[in-house]
Amino acid sequence: MKNLSILRHAKSGWDAAVERDFDRPINKRGERGAELIGQYARRKGYAVDRIVASPALRVTGTLDIFQPAAGIEAIEPHWDRRIYLASAATLLDVLRDAGDDAQHLLISGHNPGLEDLILMLVPETTDDRYRAMVEEKFPTSALARLELDIADWRDLDAGQARIADFIRPRDLDPALSPAMD
Numbered sequence: 471m472k473n474l475s476i477l478r479h480a481k482s483g484w485d486a487a488v489e490r491d492f493d494r495p496i497n498k499r500g501e502r503g504a505e506l507i508g509q510y511a512r513r514k515g516y517a518v519d520r521i522v523a524s525p526a527l528r529v530t531g532t533l534d535i536f537q538p539a540a541g542i543e544a545i546e547p548h549w550d551r552r553i554y555l556a557s558a559a560t561l562l563d564v565l566r567d568a569g570d571d572a573q574h575l576l577i578s579g580h581n582p583g584l585e586d587l588i589l590m591l592v593p594e595t596t597d598d599r600y601r602a603m604v605e606e607k608f609p610t611s612a613l614a615r616l617e618l619d620i621a622d623w624r625d626l627d628a629g630q631a632r633i634a635d636f637i638r639p640r641d642l643d644p645a646l647s648p649a650m651d
Contacts, residue, residue, distance in 0.1 A: 471617060471618065471619055471620075472572075472573060472574070472575070472617075472618045472620050472621075472623065473516075473517075473573065473574040473575070473615060473616070473617055473618070473634075474565070474574075474575050474576075474577065474591075474615070474616040474618060474631065475511070475516060475518060475574065475575070475576040475577070475613060475614070475615045475616075476576075476577055476578075476584050476587065476588060476613070476614045476615075476616065477507070477532070477536065477576060477577070477578040477611075477612075477613050478578070478579070478580070478581060478584050478585075478608055478609070478610055478611060478612050478613075479496065479500075479524070479526070479528040479529045479531075479532045479578065479579065479580060479610060479611075480496040480497075480499075480500030480501065480503050480504040480528065480531065480532040480535070480536075480610055480611045481496060481497055481499045481500030481503060481610040481611065482494045482495070482496060482497065482500065482528050482610070483495045483496060483497035483500070484497075485497075491526075492526045492527065492554065493526075493527050494526075494527060494528050495527050495528060495531055496528050496531040496532060499646060500528075500531075500532070500610060500611065501531075501535055502639070502643070502646065503610060503611030503639035503646055504531075504532045504535040504536045504539070504611050505535050505536070505539045506539075506611075506639050506642045506643055506646070507536060507539075507611050507612075507613050507637060507639060507642070508535065508536040508537065508538070508539025508540040509539045509540070510613070510637055510642060511536075511539075511540040511542075511613065512539065512540045512541045514635065516540065516542075516574065516615065517573070517574050518540070518542050518545065518574045518575070518576045519545070519572050519573055519574050519575075520545065520548070520568060520572035520574075520575050520576070521533070521537075521542075521545050521546075521547040521548065521575075521576045521577075521578065522547065522548045522550050522553065522564060522565075522568065522575065522576075522577050522578075523547045523548070523549060523550070523553060523577065523578040523579065524549070524550070524551070524553035524554045524556075524578065524579040524580060525549040525550075525551055525554065526554050526579075526580070529553075529578050529579060529580070530549075532578060532611070533547055533578060536578075542576075547578075550564055552564055553577070553578075553579040553580070553583075554579070554580065555580050555583065556579065556580070556583045557583055557586065558583055558586035558587040558589075558590045560583070561577065561579070561583050561584070561587045562587065562590070562626065562627075562628075564577070565577065565623055565626050566623055566624050566626050567623070568623035569622070569623060569624070570621060570622035570623060570624070572623065575623070581608055584608060585604060585607075585608035588601075588604050588608065588614055588616070588631075588633070589601070589604065589605065590628045590629075591616060591618075591626075591628060591629070591630060591631035592604075592616065592629075592631045592632065592633050593629040598633065600614070600633035600635070600636040601633055603636055604633070604636065609638050609639075609640075610639075611638070611639045612636070612637065612638045612639075613635075613636070613637050614633055614635070614636045615633070615634045615635040615636075616631040616632065616633055616634065617631065617632045617634045618630055618631050618632075
């Protein structure tokens with residue numbers, strides 16, 4: 471069994487003067503969301519042993535806050551440019567490249583790709599409230615943990631996952647309500 475945690479980058483600073491979207495930083499609200507979600511992951515005991523992430527500034531900034539809060543600051547992320555604004559199919563390829571030694575992989579990047587990836591991996595069922603929440607929206611700093619009955623990441627395919635947990639910053643602090651996720 472493998473675990474896959476999917477972390478969307480924190481709230482971006484749209485008022486920042488940047489030439490490229492790739493260089494957009496997170497804002498104060500995003501910093502708070504990343505910290506809360508990291509603390510939640512620590513409390514839940516998520517034993518992440520590998521991280522693959524987009525090298526975009528808003529993802530690196532998110533992980534700079536999330537990792538220490540989650541107690542996984544010793545893990546050096548593998549920065550994979552393919553994740554930046556990737557489709558679910560490309561993200562699936564990135565995950566398949568993880569090999570077989572990672573038991574709990576965390577991927578951090580962008581929407582709509584991450585949301586589409588979750589919906590691709592988790593089959594529709596009538597009683598899956600987490601999937602329904604993701605279908606509604608996978609907001610900034612949201613974290614979904616999926617369980618997969620596979621031995622090797624190369625075997626990952628559509629419809630193989632169950633959502634074991636899904637948390638949004640607003641679930642932990644109502645002040646971070648969905649105003650501009």
